[in-house]
Amino acid sequence: MALGQAPGNSLGLGGTDLFASLLMRIGRDFGNQSFNQKLWKQVATRTVAFSTKGAVDNFILAACATVNTNLTRVFATTWKFPVSSNAALEAQQRWGDPFVLRPAIVASTIGNTNVVLRWQTQWNNLYQVQASADTQTWTNLGASVSGNGSLRSVSYPTDSSGQQFFRLNLP
The missing domain is CATH 2.60.40 (Immunoglobulin-like)
Incomplete structure (x- = not known):
């Protein structure tokens, strides 16, 4: 997702739709009613990003901070976000081992x-x-x-x- 773009799809959904659905998924699976408000407060505490990589790291780390859980593995393996080694290290230090989504059998x-x-x-x-x-x-x-x-x-x-x-x- 970059500059409002999303992968082509039959529903004609764009980057904003993709981003909103991701936020709703994180809030549903890990958050609560105040997830969205808390997320944007966490985003505001991050340093200004001067690159797409920095912005992605800020978003991932803000999501982790909002739910107090290391979500880097979920972002990397489930949602295919590029998680930098710096973001993975910060998340490891702050919230411990990455959360693993266990599949239903x-x-x-x-x-x-x-x-x-x-x-x-x-x-x-x-x-x-x-x-x-x-x-x-x-x-x-x-x-x-x-x-x-x-x-x-x-x-x-x-x-x-x-x-x-x-x-x-x-x-």
């Missing part, structure tokens, strides 16, 4: 012999499927799966000896 069984796990992947994320009988000790099932924005589906034999739990670990 849909599980189904096939004839009591296999379980099928499905989830939406994000670009640049690795997913390790793990299984456990007790939720204390986890075992990797196969190799890590690389995210590419697609819906992934994997199938594993069910354990006939009792309960089985599954999770996605983001290494």
